[in-house]
Amino acid sequence: MKTSQLLSRIVFGLLVLCMLGYAQAEAPNPELKPSDLVTHGPWLTYPDPGEITIGFTTVPGCGAGVEYREVGTDEWKQAWHTVAGQIFRHRTARSIRLAGLKKNGEYEYRLILFVPQDKKYHEGSFPKLDNTHKTKQVVLVENPDFRFRTFTDAPEPFTFSVAADLQFSRDVKLRLLRDFHDKCGLKDSKFFAVIGDGHNDIRSMENSYIGTVIDGLQPLGGASRPALFIRGNHEWRGGEASLWTEYFPAPETRSTYFTFQCGDTFFIVLDSGEDKPATTLTYHYTGNNIDDQAFREEQRIWLAKVVETPAFKSAKWRIVLCHSAIYSHGGAYMYNHLAHICQDLFKKDKPQNRIHLWLSGHTHLYSRTIPGADQIYRPYRTRPYGKVYGGKDYDFTVLTVEAGGKDNVENSLVNVTVDKDKISVEARTPDNALMDAFEIKNDGTVVDLNNDTLLMKKSPASYK
Ligand SMILES: [Fe+2]
Structure with missing residues (x-):
């Protein structure tokens, strides 16, 4: 074979190989699952x-x-x-x-x-x-x-459930969510709110938070029951904490504070931020909030407009969901954060802005304030509750829920039923023992229904 013939065959062979390569590249995608x-x-x-x-x-x-x-x-x-x-x-x-x-x-x-x-x-x-x-x-x-x-804005009774502080291992968290669903009433709730600290820190959004809270709720009706994922101080922490709104972008604000309506109830969700000021510029711990003064001011401006909206003004019931509380909680940093956001909008000298219930977490101790007083209900068998802060300025209940207490009696799912004439609240242990029950009338009056076997009421002086 002459050299020229050999070269022609080599070139032809290469062309065939290239064409086969095209054929492979153009083949349809394999069936995607x-x-x-x-x-x-x-x-x-x-x-x-x-x-x-x-x-x-x-x-x-x-x-x-x-x-x-x-x-x-x-x-x-x-x-x-x-x-x-x-x-x-x-x-x-x-x-x-x-x-x-x-x-x-x-x-x-x-x-x-x-x-x-x-x-x-x-x-x-x-x-x-x-x-x-x-x-x-x-x-x-x-x-x-x-x-x-879908929700409606027409008056209708409904029940929702709240929990907070789910800072457990994945297995324990999944078991607790399962208990809430199977034993404590979550399965019958219209929606579920995780009021912060759903995980200890957000090292990875999909492994830390999504992989435990979302995955835990998935087999419990998570694809059909709405849930609210509210940021607590622990969700400010971790290398991927700033991805929060990429996964949970609130409509309108695109942030972590928002409002919504269900029936004739108007809900306000606030972000009470970190529980201490930024000390070093690090993404892991108390560094992510180095500019949170601006965030406080952003929420203050937004909330001042919210209370002027027709939806807020005309609502029969108003409920706040926030990891910390405007009164009753210790911890000056979060309190200052909320004091700036709320100003005096919800103090009792502004009855036109009456809040009926403020639901929070964070303290790792179930407690219920007595409106207008520096008094509080708390469970027996728990560590002393040091002080009640600022209760005399406010005439609504702050209920602090707790899913992560050391004693089982502290662990609780709270079910809130909004009805025509009252809001009924029940706190249950994972074994479905009733640990607290009360009602709120439209004028803010609270009716105690607990039998005082699991809760005790004392003035701050009694705790010293
Ligand atoms: Fe917290």
């Missing part, structure tokens, strides 16, 4: 009349949205996680706000995931996709649990 793409969730959050947010996490590079429809109708609508109108494919948190839904409507949804093939340099144009479901680039994730009922 939901389990390959969705890593946590979905969860429902930020409920409001006719609105809700669906969140979940995916592998990076995957665009995502939801398809939803009112139960009993045929047509699915789509909503995608977009940024500036563009499907967002980077990072992993997905959050889709659904608005304009029917109030008190029952909806079903499914996740739609989009893994686009890269455009090849030799392609003149993108293929047209008449129906995204026909392309192998799209995967639907369906589950009979993917459904919800």
Whole structure:
């Protein structure tokens, strides 16, 4: 064989190999499985009349949205996680706000995931996709649990549950959430609020918080019962703490404070910040809050506008959810934070702004203030409660819930039922023992229903 013939054959062979390479590159994606793409969730959050947010996490590079429809109708609508109108494919948190839904409507949804093939340099144009479901680039994730009922602003009784301070190992936390659900009434609640310190620090959003709180709630109706994930001082800590709003972006504020309505109740959620000032500029501990003075002021301006809104003014009931409290808690730093945010808006000389109940956590001790007094209920068999701060200025109850006490009697899920003429509150241990019960009338009057076997009432002087 001549040298020129040999070279021709080599060139031909190389061309064939290149063509085979193209053929491999152009082969369709292998069948994608939901389990390959969705890593946590979905969860429902930020409920409001006719609105809700669906969140979940995916592998990076995957665009995502939801398809939803009112139960009993045929047509699915789509909503995608977009940024500036563009499907967002980077990072992993997905959050889709659904608005304009029917109030008190029952909806079903499914996740739609989009893994686009890269455009090849030799392609003149993108293929047209008449129906995204026909392309192998799209995967639907369906589950009979993917459904919800939207809130309404029409008066109707409802029950919600709250807990705080879930700073346990993953196994203990999951077991506690399971007890709350199976034994203590969470399964019948309209929504669940984790009032801060759901994890000790946010080293990794998806391993620390999402991987325990969200994953723990997932088999307990987490895809159908809205939940509120409220930042406590421990959620300010850790290398990924500043990613919080990427996973839980509140509508309107895009921050960690927000309002919502359920029936004729207006809820205010505040961020009481770190429990001590920043000392060193480090992301781990008391460094993330180096500029929190500006954050206090931001919330103060926002809250001053909230109390002027028709929704706040016309609400029959008003409830605050916040990791710390405007009175009764020790710890000067968080108190100062809230004192600046709230100013004197909720003091008893402003009955037009009457708050009926302030739900908090943080102290690791269940307690209930007696409005208008420096007195408090607390469980027997717990360590002394040093002082009650500032109670005489306020005429609403601060209830401090606690899921992480050393004695089992402290561990509690609190169920709050808003009805026509009263708010009924019950605190239960994980074994479903009733440890406290009381009612709040619309004028702020509190009716004690506990039998005083688990709680004791004493003045501050008695604790010294
Ligand atoms: Fe705390």
